Amino acid sequence: MASEPAPISFARGAPSLDIVDVDGLRAAAARAFANDPAGTTAYGTSIGYRPLRAWIAEKHGVAPEQVLVTNGSMQADAFLFEVLVEEGDVVIVEKPTYDRTLLSLRSRGADLRPIDLLEDGIDVGGVEALIAEGAKPRLAHLIPNFQNPAGYTLSEPKRRALLALAAEHGITLFEDDPYVELRFSGEPLPTMLSLDEADKVVYASSFSKTVCPGIRVGYLVGPEKLIARIAKLATNTYISPNMVAQSIVNEFCRGGAFETSIATVKAALGERASALCAALRRELPEARFVEPEGGYFLWVELPEGTDGDALFTAAAERGVQIVKGTDFLLEGGENACRLAYSGVSVPQIEEGVGRLAGAYRSISVAA
Amino acid sequence: MASEPAPISFARGAPSLDIVDVDGLRAAAARAFANDPAGTTAYGTSIGYRPLRAWIAEKHGVAPEQVLVTNGSMQADAFLFEVLVEEGDVVIVEKPTYDRTLLSLRSRGADLRPIDLLEDGIDVGGVEALIAEGAKPRLAHLIPNFQNPAGYTLSEPKRRALLALAAEHGITLFEDDPYVELRFSGEPLPTMLSLDEADKVVYASSFSKTVCPGIRVGYLVGPEKLIARIAKLATNTYISPNMVAQSIVNEFCRGGAFETSIATVKAALGERASALCAALRRELPEARFVEPEGGYFLWVELPEGTDGDALFTAAAERGVQIVKGTDFLLEGGENACRLAYSGVSVPQIEEGVGRLAGAYRSISVAA
Numbered sequence: 001m002a003s004e005p006a007p008i009s010f011a012r013g014a015p016s017l018d019i020v021d022v023d024g025l026r027a028a029a030a031r032a033f034a035n036d037p038a039g040t041t042a043y044g045t046s047i048g049y050r051p052l053r054a055w056i057a058e059k060h061g062v063a064p065e066q067v068l069v070t071n072g073s074m075q076a077d078a079f080l081f082e083v084l085v086e087e088g089d090v091v092i093v094e095k096p097t098y099d100r101t102l103l104s105l106r107s108r109g110a111d112l113r114p115i116d117l118l119e120d121g122i123d124v125g126g127v128e129a130l131i132a133e134g135a136k137p138r139l140a141h142l143i144p145n146f147q148n149p150a151g152y153t154l155s156e157p158k159r160r161a162l163l164a165l166a167a168e169h170g171i172t173l174f175e176d177d178p179y180v181e182l183r184f185s186g187e188p189l190p191t192m193l194s195l196d197e198a199d200k201v202v203y204a205s206s207f208s209k210t211v212c213p214g215i216r217v218g219y220l221v222g223p224e225k226l227i228a229r230i231a232k233l234a235t236n237t238y239i240s241p242n243m244v245a246q247s248i249v250n251e252f253c254r255g256g257a258f259e260t261s262i263a264t265v266k267a268a269l270g271e272r273a274s275a276l277c278a279a280l281r282r283e284l285p286e287a288r289f290v291e292p293e294g295g296y297f298l299w300v301e302l303p304e305g306t307d308g309d310a311l312f313t314a315a316a317e318r319g320v321q322i323v324k325g326t327d328f329l330l331e332g333g334e335n336a337c338r339l340a341y342s343g344v345s346v347p348q349i350e351e352g353v354g355r356l357a358g359a360y361r362s363i364s365v366a367a
Numbered sequence: 368m369a370s371e372p373a374p375i376s377f378a379r380g381a382p383s384l385d386i387v388d389v390d391g392l393r394a395a396a397a398r399a400f401a402n403d404p405a406g407t408t409a410y411g412t413s414i415g416y417r418p419l420r421a422w423i424a425e426k427h428g429v430a431p432e433q434v435l436v437t438n439g440s441m442q443a444d445a446f447l448f449e450v451l452v453e454e455g456d457v458v459i460v461e462k463p464t465y466d467r468t469l470l471s472l473r474s475r476g477a478d479l480r481p482i483d484l485l486e487d488g489i490d491v492g493g494v495e496a497l498i499a500e501g502a503k504p505r506l507a508h509l510i511p512n513f514q515n516p517a518g519y520t521l522s523e524p525k526r527r528a529l530l531a532l533a534a535e536h537g538i539t540l541f542e543d544d545p546y547v548e549l550r551f552s553g554e555p556l557p558t559m560l561s562l563d564e565a566d567k568v569v570y571a572s573s574f575s576k577t578v579c580p581g582i583r584v585g586y587l588v589g590p591e592k593l594i595a596r597i598a599k600l601a602t603n604t605y606i607s608p609n610m611v612a613q614s615i616v617n618e619f620c621r622g623g624a625f626e627t628s629i630a631t632v633k634a635a636l637g638e639r640a641s642a643l644c645a646a647l648r649r650e651l652p653e654a655r656f657v658e659p660e661g662g663y664f665l666w667v668e669l670p671e672g673t674d675g676d677a678l679f680t681a682a683a684e685r686g687v688q689i690v691k692g693t694d695f696l697l698e699g700g701e702n703a704c705r706l707a708y709s710g711v712s713v714p715q716i717e718e719g720v721g722r723l724a725g726a727y728r729s730i731s732v733a734a
Binding site: 214215216238241 | 381390404610
């Protein structure tokens, strides 16, 4: 009997262990307990560990009162949605977008309005048309850099156009930006937060992609009053977030490991993205995609009529995990899939794309 | 101008830094990153860090599938209430009880039915009377050991009586037990979880009082199906709890620091409780209280007609923080207060009780 091929996962948006700075984390933990034993071990308050909050505030050029540090940015999203989104509220989402955001907003009864995501970001004309039709969006959820699942980035003119629309129509822009530090080619763009003059942006990011996911530290930046409301909700939910973890992140960031860790991660991601694109062009020329400039993900569209469920199953049979395109859309996406290259080595990518191409051939022949 | 007296807080239910094993935590953190770098730094899943989950399961003699490890036990409560408590559900609470539990249940629209807490625990006759009147309690929230705020402990016969009522009337008993390890006199009692034969108990505890509060690690133990439902809710809320913190706790527990830390904490708490009771008998003989056998808190009742608001203010003016009795009750408690002795040294206790007695004299004279 032939042995099963070793599984290769393009499914999980998570880093491989070799690009996590474990030694840096261990050293940061030792410093956290040595330098601030009281602050690290005590309850603290729901706004988070104060020195880290101050570091984040300085990084974004805002007052500390505009920052709330949470147990991962998903928890930040959950708090924000609980405060801002009521049953029936119109919420703009990108199409496609992160499946957990869709789930979370749907569970709150939001009236979701997906707007096409183009290669330079959300279709601003689509947003304008929605407003022209009389919709009153409360919130727009946007992943501006290296979007999940598409890998696309919102252009600067579109960032400015969205800010103008938000100011004019009273829309809160939720700038969900966990991948911002992971640009491995091209030039960084200003955050909408930094361009906002009308207090319309709430910004979220995370240390999951720059320190490690298991540390579960994320944050929100926004208008002071809104942050105070969310801080109260956070107190009632969990008293305070993890002080030990936030103190470790604080030491990691202030001790310089943050920059070296990002450099390691970006170099690896750039190499993996190139390898993935090259392998797809070689092995699966039917695949259409935009070569990403950063982040974890590649969105692959296969010819119209491709059965995504069958592709998923055929790939799994060959030991390759992918995520179906349909997971990121309320409807459609049958001929698409998301490939995460963050957790796989270059040899795994080459082997994995070979298997994926085999899976595609098998379902194309069958059809 | 006379200098302000140094503040003394009997308000916060938290340990003083001298009884936190900071060196043990630092060593546990180093081992966590060294022994399991992958498990410590990766996302993990919502059930928590598996080795710690296994340790907790073994401690309670249950299957790991019955355990969910969370970001502190307040978060565990929030998940449990979200799954079990609907608007209008009858929920039994102790009178008095932990203020945050009242707040959390009230915000879910629970129909709260406070039942008197006696020196040997909740008035079981009161629970029976409530049921006899036709109420159909969905849940009973109980803090069995060294209750917050009263410091009282539920007797074993009452534990068995509550289990029988729960089985007969389909009531879920929420055994909220963060102080169980902190018994400094008397004999430990079996948990209701361990006596339950009808799958009616959901048990919560925490490492806040045995490791440190800033680590934010708590857990639920309950019927496997219920735990699976809560795990799904946890996934949708935050993907996974803090793996770094849970891996540190795992190393702390498995490396033996858990036992030595508990011994340190218990010795200090026993000494502080004795000092507090002795000082009260000496300085404020009007105070009625039950000398606690463990935990953090002493519930002090002053003569009927004492104005608790005035006492709170007069104490604060003398640099002593207490918590008003009214905070722990839907109504009543004006002549009571909660004194936490967990965060104060013996000299602070003696000085603080002197000031509190002065505050009491000042409002008694005024009245």
